[in-house]
Amino acid sequence: MPDSPALDRLRAAARDPRAYVAQWREAHRGHQVVGVMPMNFPREIAVAAGVLAVTITDDQQPVGEGRAYLPEFYCGYTRNLADQAATGRLDHFDAVLLADHCIQLLGASDVARALDDTTPVFFGMLISSLSDTWAPAKIAEMMGQFRHEFEQLTGRRITDADLREAVEVCNRDRALLRRLLDERAAGDATWSPVELVDLVTSAQVMDPREHHALLVEAVAAAGDTRVRDDRVRVHLSGHLCHAPRRELLEVIEDSGAVVVDDDLWTGRRFAQTAVPLGEEEDPMDAIGRWYAERNVDLPCPTRVQHEVDWDVWLVEATRRSGAEAVIHLMPKFCEPHMLFYPELRKSLDAADIPQLLVETEHEGIPLESLRTRLEALVERTLRRRPAHV
Numbered sequence: 023m024p025d026s027p028a029l030d031r032l033r034a035a036a037r038d039p040r041a042y043v044a045q046w047r048e049a050h051r052g053h054q055v056v057g058v059m060p061m062n063f064p065r066e067i068a069v070a071a072g073v074l075a076v077t078i079t080d081d082q083q084p085v086g087e088g089r090a091y092l093p094e095f096y097c098g099y100t101r102n103l104a105d106q107a108a109t110g111r112l113d114h115f116d117a118v119l120l121a122d123h124c125i126q127l128l129g130a131s132d133v134a135r136a137l138d139d140t141t142p143v144f145f146g147m148l149i150s151s152l153s154d155t156w157a158p159a160k161i162a163e164m165m166g167q168f169r170h171e172f173e174q175l176t177g178r179r180i181t182d183a184d185l186r187e188a189v190e191v192c193n194r195d196r197a198l199l200r201r202l203l204d205e206r207a208a209g210d211a212t213w214s215p216v217e218l219v220d221l222v223t224s225a226q227v228m229d230p231r232e233h234h235a236l237l238v239e240a241v242a243a244a245g246d247t248r249v250r251d252d253r254v255r256v257h258l259s260g261h262l263c264h265a266p267r268r269e270l271l272e273v274i275e276d277s278g279a280v281v282v283d284d285d286l287w288t289g290r291r292f293a294q295t296a297v298p299l300g301e302e303e304d305p306m307d308a309i310g311r312w313y314a315e316r317n318v319d320l321p322c323p324t325r326v327q328h329e330v331d332w333d334v335w336l337v338e339a340t341r342r343s344g345a346e347a348v349i350h351l352m353p354k355f356c357e358p359h360m361l362f363y364p365e366l367r368k369s370l371d372a373a374d375i376p377q378l379l380v381e382t383e384h385e386g387i388p389l390e391s392l393r394t395r396l397e398a399l400v401e402r403t404l405r406r407r408p409a410h411v
């Protein structure tokens with residue numbers, strides 16, 4: 023475990039965003055803090071406006087009061103968001119913003135809007151059908167609207183130079199995270215899955231300049247501890263918009279598997295795509311292309327694009343990383359994931375890749391029965407390895 027003071031600070035921000043927001047406000051008086059929802063929010067525009075954009079995570083508190091506002095068949099993340107809104111746990115934000123994502127998240131943001139009429143909630147309707155000829159114009163229009171919202175919130179104009187700098191800052195931070203994920207896929211076992219989730223989650227919470235400086239320090243302190251071992255190499259797939267519980271990630275590796283890649287929101291899905299900003303290019307155009315291209319780099323079941331498919335991407339990802347098995351982490355009642363899952367299963371079966379579906383619940387999962395299922399997957403996968411001569 024590559025512990026260091028820098029890693030401690032990143033971990034603290036990931037696990038207690040509220041405390042980080044309080045510190046940041048103290049150090050940046052007069053600047054606003056907004057809560058944003060995963061996955062499509064263009065945080066570069068917030069950075070350009072001098073606003074701290076904090077992805078609102080599942081804070082893993084039991085759903086109490088919020089239970090009254092959303093049906094039981096909404097996913098745990100959205101019910102937790104409703105509970106946060108109902109109990110004032112979003113009151114450290116000056117506004118809440120979301121870019122189109124899924125129906126259930128819309129429901130949660132409506133609850134936030136209804137319960138707190140002092141915190142503005144802005145819903146940016148980004149086009150979800152990305153193959154349409156009119157998609158680029160629609161995306162540009164909505165990105166412009168986000169820019170306008172931030173100008174209204176802060177009372178200052180966002181210049182192209184502000185945007186250009188924000189894009190560079192965010193790209194640099196994502197690039198280092200991507201490098202760590204790529205190194206893991208290539209066999210580097212320096213960071214455990216829990217540590218990598220903390221590194222990525224902290225990037226979704228912190229000022230990207232501060233995050234990057236700490237990340238550089240944490241990576242340097244970790245040194246060169248690449249240990250490749252014989253455990254079964256697995257790819258984690260799913261959890262589109264919040265982190266799997268730490269104990270779940272730990273039990274996966276305790277069962278004889280090593281996580282080599284993922285497509286989690288708190289992993290590759292966040293870090294995969296940089297804003298493709300050319301020297302002469304309008305930064306707003308580049309931010310619009312980022313939105314469209316991230317679905318090509320790593321397809322999302324909430325978007326529609328005829329040229330790409332999550333199942334094809336997943337099979338290719340296992341080939342790139344040498345993953346021997348796939349573990350699907352599906353939050354209970356996550357409709358986009360449920361709708362895609364049969365296709366994922368079919369493609370992996372056709373490619374002869376062992377897989378296991380784990381349905382996760384906000385309230386937790388029985389770890390001992392899960393351990394048995396994971397050990398069975400490990401055994402099954404080990405038996406496929408060629409016998410040693």
Ligand code: SF4
Pocket residue numbers: 097098099100123124125126127262263264353355356357358359
């Ligand atoms: S994508 Fe799934 S987990 Fe995320 S908010 Fe929608 S239903 Fe919930």
